[in-house]
Amino acid sequence: xxxxxxxxVIPGDGIGPEVIAEALTVLRAAVGDSVEVHETRYxxxxxxxxxxxEILDDATLDALRxxxxxxxxxxxxxxxxxxxxxxxxERGLLLKLRFAFDHHVNLRPTxxxxxxxxxxxxxGDIDFVxxxxxxxxxxxxxxxxIRVGTxxxxxxxxxxxxxxxxxxxxxxxxxxxxxxxRRVTLVHKTNVLVHAGSLWQRTVxxxxxxxxxxxxxxxxxxxxxxxLVTDPARFDVIVTDNLFGDIVTDLAGAVGGGIGIAASGxxxxxxxxxxxxxxxxxxxxxxxxxxxxxPTAAILxxxxxxxxxxxxxxxxxxxxxxxxxxAGRGNAARTTGxxxxxxxxxxxxxx
Amino acid sequence: xxxxxxxxVIPGDGIGPEVIAEALTVLRAAVGDSVEVHETRYxxxxxxxxxxxEILDDATLDALRxxxxxxxxxxxxxxxxxxxxxxxxERGLLLKLRFAFDHHVNLRPTxxxxxxxxxxxxxGDIDFVxxxxxxxxxxxxxxxxIRVGTxxxxxxxxxxxxxxxxxxxxxxxxxxxxxxxRRVTLVHKTNVLVHAGSLWQRTVxxxxxxxxxxxxxxxxxxxxxxxLVTDPARFDVIVTDNLFGDIVTDLAGAVGGGIGIAASGxxxxxxxxxxxxxxxxxxxxxxxxxxxxxPTAAILxxxxxxxxxxxxxxxxxxxxxxxxxxAGRGNAARTTGxxxxxxxxxxxxxx
Ligand SMILES: CC(C)[C@H](C(=O)O)[C@@H](O)C(=O)O
Ligand SMILES: CC(C)[C@H](C(=O)O)[C@@H](O)C(=O)O
Numbered sequence: 001x002x003x004x005x006x007x008x009v010i011p012g013d014g015i016g017p018e019v020i021a022e023a024l025t026v027l028r029a030a031v032g033d034s035v036e037v038h039e040t041r042y043x044x045x046x047x048x049x050x051x052x053x054e055i056l057d058d059a060t061l062d063a064l065r066x067x068x069x070x071x072x073x074x075x076x077x078x079x080x081x082x083x084x085x086x087x088x089x090e091r092g093l094l095l096k097l098r099f100a101f102d103h104h105v106n107l108r109p110t111x112x113x114x115x116x117x118x119x120x121x122x123x124g125d126i127d128f129v130x131x132x133x134x135x136x137x138x139x140x141x142x143x144x145x146i147r148v149g150t151x152x153x154x155x156x157x158x159x160x161x162x163x164x165x166x167x168x169x170x171x172x173x174x175x176x177x178x179x180x181x182r183r184v185t186l187v188h189k190t191n192v193l194v195h196a197g198s199l200w201q202r203t204v205x206x207x208x209x210x211x212x213x214x215x216x217x218x219x220x221x222x223x224x225x226x227x228l229v230t231d232p233a234r235f236d237v238i239v240t241d242n243l244f245g246d247i248v249t250d251l252a253g254a255v256g257g258g259i260g261i262a263a264s265g266x267x268x269x270x271x272x273x274x275x276x277x278x279x280x281x282x283x284x285x286x287x288x289x290x291x292x293x294x295p296t297a298a299i300l301x302x303x304x305x306x307x308x309x310x311x312x313x314x315x316x317x318x319x320x321x322x323x324x325x326x327a328g329r330g331n332a333a334r335t336t337g338x339x340x341x342x343x344x345x346x347x348x349x350x351x
Numbered sequence: 352x353x354x355x356x357x358x359x360v361i362p363g364d365g366i367g368p369e370v371i372a373e374a375l376t377v378l379r380a381a382v383g384d385s386v387e388v389h390e391t392r393y394x395x396x397x398x399x400x401x402x403x404x405e406i407l408d409d410a411t412l413d414a415l416r417x418x419x420x421x422x423x424x425x426x427x428x429x430x431x432x433x434x435x436x437x438x439x440x441e442r443g444l445l446l447k448l449r450f451a452f453d454h455h456v457n458l459r460p461t462x463x464x465x466x467x468x469x470x471x472x473x474x475g476d477i478d479f480v481x482x483x484x485x486x487x488x489x490x491x492x493x494x495x496x497i498r499v500g501t502x503x504x505x506x507x508x509x510x511x512x513x514x515x516x517x518x519x520x521x522x523x524x525x526x527x528x529x530x531x532x533r534r535v536t537l538v539h540k541t542n543v544l545v546h547a548g549s550l551w552q553r554t555v556x557x558x559x560x561x562x563x564x565x566x567x568x569x570x571x572x573x574x575x576x577x578x579l580v581t582d583p584a585r586f587d588v589i590v591t592d593n594l595f596g597d598i599v600t601d602l603a604g605a606v607g608g609g610i611g612i613a614a615s616g617x618x619x620x621x622x623x624x625x626x627x628x629x630x631x632x633x634x635x636x637x638x639x640x641x642x643x644x645x646p647t648a649a650i651l652x653x654x655x656x657x658x659x660x661x662x663x664x665x666x667x668x669x670x671x672x673x674x675x676x677x678a679g680r681g682n683a684a685r686t687t688g689x690x691x692x693x694x695x696x697x698x699x700x701x702x
Contacts, residue, residue, distance in 0.1 A: 139543055
């Protein structure tokens with residue numbers, strides 16, 4: 001009996017459709033005949049919103065919920081468009097999906113592949129993964145303001161952290177570490193954010209006691225910045241909150257050779273909701289439709305999708321093909337389609 | 352009539368006393384006979400707290416208030432000491448001073464001096480200043496927790512932002528830009544922290560309209576990470592909130608050649624309270640007392656102190672001497688005292 005994989009595909013805005021096209025070609029090549037892949041496309045994003053007034057209605061959310069996994073390109077329009085101000089698409093679509101589908105683990109691996117140039121002069125052997133909490137912290141929308149627009153305005157933002165929410169993501173990080181080099185670094189700001197910091201630190205201490213073979217350390221988020229550019233090879237698994245994770249992973253992507261190759265998975269590891277896979281990069285409207293975007297981040301996100309779906313061999317095939325492609329890349333300019341085709345070809349030849 | 356400069360000196364913990372000794376030698380050399388420098392030493396810090404149980408009492412705070420300026424080395428003890436847990440010294444001393452003396456501008460310049468090695472392979476011409484808000488944001492201590500230690504714990508942290516607090520620091524940033532390359536970048540996370548973000552953005556827009564000769568742009572804090580390692584030369588003045596400023600300035604220090612040379616001023620530009628000058632680095636207890644610390648950050652902090660005190664020529668003499676010293680440094684290992692003496696000598700010879 002052939003296995004099926006029922007995908008929701010959200011190509012999105014800007015370069016999203018271009019990179020997603022390549023990711024799907026490579027994904028299909030990787031699974032070959034062993035998996036029947038169904039694709040349902042959802043035309044969501046800034047363009048769709050400007051055309052229809054809809055960002056993400058309940059019916060669409062219910063439809064998305066039925067799929068095995070979601071593959072997303074990038075969403076977001078021209079940042080100077082006043083109709084898109086205040087992150088209306090990011091919050092109404094991307095964050096809404098993460099919260100609705102309980103994507104509490106935002107998994108973001110960084111690896112400096114051979115052949116890839118880091119902006120660091122001595123990057124060392126960069127290979128770590130950030131486990132970013134995805135459903136709490138300052139992302140909960142728990143802020144407000146009074147006297148807006150007056151000299152007496154007060155605008156507050158609240159970071160919410162729960163024992164339930166922190167523990168499950170810390171446990172996930174330790175499980176990842178067990179599969180890797182067995183080293184977990186908690187990143188926070190416990191000397192200032194004392195209540196949230198204490199909850200994170202106590203949770204890590206407790207889970208660490210259950211995993212004595214894992215080495216655990218702690219870094220303030222500011223000190224983490226320094227180590228990420230002076231000794232990124234020291235990291236194996238970083239576990240951190242939603243906002244610190246956002247900041248750390250963009251820097252991680254940059255030192256690991258650029259967000260053109262940085263993949264991510266928004267996971268509900270319980271399987272109760274579909275997980276969602278997306279490149280870390282945005283929609284880059286300035287180069288959209290020109291075949292200039294690097295589809296590698298989207299392709300590696302498809303590999304994460306396959307691994308999360310239990311298709312480890314197909315995922316590994318993609319990762320090997322990307323590794324091969326990056327190693328031989330040099331400085332030759334290739335189109336989005338050429339990069340995708342070359343990776344797909346190597347995947348097919350290794351099946 | 353000789354001018355006087357009445358300094359409060361807090362050498363602090365770890366390498367603090369060593370670097371402060373050099374900073375004072377250089378400061379005295381820079382002002383020469385033109386200024387009568389008074390020093391009053393305050394033995395505050397983790398060591399003092401462990402010995403006496405006092406962090407910063409009201410009488411000491413009142414005494415500090417009488418000085419023209421405060422020069423601080425570094426405070427903080429062994430991070431694993433349970434008696435120092437939860438940032439008790441950082442909050443009870445450093446942050447208490449910043450709040451009590453209304454240090455709403457935390458000024459942190461970054462410059463890649465000739466002769467200094469950046470961890471970036473193509474750093475370019477790095478020369479910018481971060482204007483970090485110092486009395487609001489998530490630093491206000493406005494958090495709390497319920498059901499602590501149970502599976503139902505909820506720990507919140509609140510970022511407080513006011514029109515009053517944001518406007519004064521934004522105005523300071525524009526005034527800095529007018530003295531520099533006339534470019535201000537607001538760093539925030541307006542697409543997620545919508546209430547605080549909107550206040551910051553509207554304030555920048557309003558002040559920008561009054562300063563049409565200043566070019567203004569906006570970057571999300573995550574994207575800022577990328578630019579700080581791929582194109583740090585693009586920045587002139589960054590204005591940002593307390594927490595983002597903490598994160599951005601450690602990365603800035605690192606790409607600008609290391610926090611061994613990163614200086615900072617905690618300013619109350621109104622002059623109502625003494626401003627406080629300190630290196631960005633911490634107390635580094637592991638190398639304390641070994642003459643291994645680089646006193647340059649403390650020396651450059653003393654230069655900021657002189658400039659803030661209206662002693663621009665003396666400040667410039669220190670900066671030129673540091674520039675000279677850094678340019679000739681190479682890889683030769685020198686003690687803290689040797690570096691300080693060499694800079695002081697150059698300062699004296701240029702007076
Ligand atoms: C678009 C934005 C809301 C999002 C985030 O902050 O999580 C993005 O930066 C990311 O990292 O996926
Ligand atoms: C010690 C700590 C409270 C402090 C801060 O977060 O402001 C430090 O990191 C700094 O940047 O001066």
